[in-house]
Amino acid sequence: MLQCHYHCCRQLLTVRSFTINCWAAAVIMRSFTSNDRKVQRIYDCIIGGKRHGLAEGITLVESTHSKKKKQAQELLTAVLAKLKVREDNARRTNTFRIGLTGPPGAGKSTLIEALGKHLTAKDHKVAVLAVDPSSSLTGGSLLGDKTRMHDLSRDPNAFIRASPSCGSLGGVARNTNDAVVLCEGAGYDTIIIETIGVGQSEYAVADMVDMFVLIVPPAGGDELQGLKRGIVEMADLILVNKSDGELLIPARRMKAEYTSAMKLLRKRSKIWIPKVLKLSSKTKEGLPEAWDKMCEFKSVMTESGDLIRKRQRQQTVWMWNHIRENIMDIFKSNTNVANSVNEIEREVGLGVLTPGHGADLLLQLFRLGVQENKL
Numbered sequence: 001m002l003q004c005h006y007h008c009c010r011q012l013l014t015v016r017s018f019t020i021n022c023w024a025a026a027v028i029m030r031s032f033t034s035n036d037r038k039v040q041r042i043y044d045c046i047i048g049g050k051r052h053g054l055a056e057g058i059t060l061v062e063s064t065h066s067k068k069k070k071q072a073q074e075l076l077t078a079v080l081a082k083l084k085v086r087e088d089n090a091r092r093t094n095t096f097r098i099g100l101t102g103p104p105g106a107g108k109s110t111l112i113e114a115l116g117k118h119l120t121a122k123d124h125k126v127a128v129l130a131v132d133p134s135s136s137l138t139g140g141s142l143l144g145d146k147t148r149m150h151d152l153s154r155d156p157n158a159f160i161r162a163s164p165s166c167g168s169l170g171g172v173a174r175n176t177n178d179a180v181v182l183c184e185g186a187g188y189d190t191i192i193i194e195t196i197g198v199g200q201s202e203y204a205v206a207d208m209v210d211m212f213v214l215i216v217p218p219a220g221g222d223e224l225q226g227l228k229r230g231i232v233e234m235a236d237l238i239l240v241n242k243s244d245g246e247l248l249i250p251a252r253r254m255k256a257e258y259t260s261a262m263k264l265l266r267k268r269s270k271i272w273i274p275k276v277l278k279l280s281s282k283t284k285e286g287l288p289e290a291w292d293k294m295c296e297f298k299s300v301m302t303e304s305g306d307l308i309r310k311r312q313r314q315q316t317v318w319m320w321n322h323i324r325e326n327i328m329d330i331f332k333s334n335t336n337v338a339n340s341v342n343e344i345e346r347e348v349g350l351g352v353l354t355p356g357h358g359a360d361l362l363l364q365l366f367r368l369g370v371q372e373n374k375l
Contacts, residue, residue: 102215
């Protein structure tokens, strides 16, 4: 009976766009169950395209406070419902999510500013979500991307948000995916995510963007190190930056080496072959061609239906990522674990227990606590 009811509901949601719009509107009305004026105000500001409201909304979804996490879910549910209405009316995906990564010194921020100004001049609305590494000692971050993108930060059609990584692996903050949703709800059609750029774990950003772009400098030392499998084979486009002045010749050589190397890597898509281009953020040479190639990628992926399928798969991936993070919080908050963790850590540190044995003991205490709560 429940399964039959589920299929009936699915049919009602897909028969006509009018039905979907009514459903989405109902979700928006139900989402503010707590009658929270703050959430309603932030939602109105975001849908109205106000940057201060978007900034406040991202701050809310980044919070780890229990009450604010509930408010964030209400806000995200309402914004998602609104986006569903927009996409159904337009009958296509109106936004383009681009992930940019690369080693330190590749010129990521300079390139993003140049690309952002190029797009705002074409009446695009650009949101930049930049992730800065957090200190392992103090937990603080510099968050200096607005300083590095001085001109773009003053552009009324651009929004720049710097967030700390807070120890998250993969070069992106844990709530970056939620911030993307809010940016799209505020009317930004191009979302650029700049990652930390600290290693091959950067491929995590590929699970939240439509196109993954790798930026490399023309003279980065041993070029063969950059041709290892991992982050390179995840790239949909490779840009050799700083291709000007004395670096022009090394940039040409780097482009040729990457082009040859890409032929040896396993293809991730049957309909798209990753390209290697050189450009200069300083002179803007090659920048229009790079954007044209990005647009070509979006067009090809949209027409084939791969873009929608990719986003659907990514949503599932991030759902499980959140589950893993929340499980760790639940584990540490367990009374049995909290009462014994210091002692077990001490014994592991002294070599009395192996790390594996210590982990098993904590897991047993956690299971025991769960069973006690059931009783």
